[in-house]
Amino acid sequence: MSDLDRAIAQLRSCRPIPESQVREICHKARELLIEEGNVVTVAAPVTICGDIHGQFHDLMELFRVGGDVPDTNYLFMGDFVDRGFYSLETFLLLLCLKVRYPDRMTLIRGNHESRQITTVYGFYDECIRKYGSANVWRYCCDVFDYLALGAIVLGASNTLSTGTEPVDEDTEIEVCDQSGTVMSRFPRPMPRPNSAEGPARSPNGGGGGSGDRTGPPGSGASGSSGGSIGNPTGAVLCVHGGLSPLIDTVDKIRLIDRKQEVPHEGAMCDLLWSDPDEIDGWGLSPRGAGFLFGADIVKIFNHRNDLSLIARAHQLVMEGFKEMFDASIVTVWSAPNYCYRCGNVAAVLELSEDESGTGLFARSNGDVGRSDGGRGVMMEGETFVRNGPARRYRVFQAAPQDSRGMPAKKPVADYFL
């Protein structure tokens, strides 16, 4: 057993590894990450995960539900640290797995992978508490600066791989629970001419906004990214926050000098911080910093970059995932019972492999103008949407509390005044 495998085993049992070893692993990780572009190319099949926030035992639950590394190919969209009690073990385990299985593990940067934010929201304090000095925090922050800003998933199939139960060819979305039992399925809607109303937007009623489609995740109406069956799907862009008004093509993300602390300004900041919202075009957050973007922005961006879907994290959603804007963007959230008190479920998104093998080459790899002859901006009113990949959401709950080795969280009766 190598030192690295021993470190992985130790971290899997939620025990920190010695400072000297952290230093070594961070060094190796940096050498690996420095070779990665700002936008990493990942081939399907892949399981896409959202925020973890130091909830180590729930990450173990995620691996149990989604399959262990290296059997399953993972893509984590940032926010590994802060808030939870085990940011250190969480981040170091993911990092060790990255070093051990670089092709099976993709880590991109979230807004919490930053010196400034970790000082306020827990990771810094945790390092001090567990090591008595800030050294380990510093090693980790140096790694943060090298994390990629996004990923492009290629070769995702428009049909689902067979799970525990056989799947029809026209199933676009499947939602299953943590034991793999199918909770609901949604067929790919047939293209219908002139549908003023359109099929309902997403399994959790995203774009539609009406409140009558609730219940278990995915019990709402059908998903929809249109298109005909049999085509390879467009690429999927994964990013922590969202889009930036400074970025109109994926290539522009590739030009950013990312090896720095997350700045307050510029495209890099936006990619890690912005949120989709039910607005037209771009908007300013009432907070005085941060952009919001509407459905038109996503659709134009996806069209221009030959994408079928943007997967992002960053926002808590009770159901674990939320598709918006005619399934052109999805929020994936992977921290169940967030902060140990929200009681939400979490989800991961599985994209299966297009076994025809044509998908990887037949399309533009997320670069502008490679497959459409450089067609410009989508005309207003045009409703062209790339054929979306088939999506399987695995929804899971928090790890049982007794597996955590920490006392049950009961309110402490105090004589408050």
Add this chain to the structure above:
Amino acid sequence: MASNSEPLGPPPRPAAIINHVTSTNEPFPDPNELDAATKVHTQGDFQIEARKLPISKAGPIDELNERLGIPVPEMIFGDNLIKITHKPSNWSISFDAFGALNRVDKEGKKLLKVSYAKDWERTREDTTMKIKNIVKPYDWSYTTDYSGTESEGGGGQRLAPGTGHSIPLALLQRRDPMLFFEEVILYESELDDNGISIYSCKVRVHEKRMLLLCRLFMRLDGVVVRINDTRVYVDFDQHYVIREYTAKEELFQSLNRKLVMSGRLPDDVTIALRDPNILDPLLTVKKQTTDTVRFG
């Protein structure tokens, strides 16, 4: 269209096994199971209810956004409740998320900005000239002066401005046995990682009296800290209720200075800034009101 929208899947999954909120395994009760999630304690003529459930789902959130006219905080416990009822008269005061958020400034008349807003705007002047519209201005710090939703008693009993009563702190400082204790959060926002805004309620019941503290704690890093407290005191023997509302505020820099001057090291200052109990005495009182109601 409907036929297209029907799930293809297997029959609906069996009802999840629901753990009660007191279970050591975290519960995920269906919001329909409101009763199962409600703890009730009766003391003298009064009944105290506390309900704790997970954050609201997409549907109820959309509904709440609609009813309120502002986007709700990301952690919204729409089903949670604290309620005190005087049973003989049916007078009650309750605290819930809708009531609290309904008292948030929905127009953003005095819009707060994050500490680095100026830098953020300045560095974007060239590129984002066109993006001028602030989306739905409202008080995104979720500061509220909510002090409960009151329901009049059968004999017209209502809370009315103070009659010389004040909450007997000395009696509440005694370590009397606690017959009931609960803590319920109504909402929480991380303010997009610029601090915290949390509305939480704590209740403790003793043989002869009880205290409920409902607190809005809002810290906007680098800008301002606010604590709006509503205390409800019930005297079971003498059948009266006092409600005290106190609004406090301090600029962040001034608070920071006070904490440093008290001899704290930088790391301890960070920790203190997360604890409203430490900050409370350092804030300036902006408003204070007392109401009472008497039964029989």
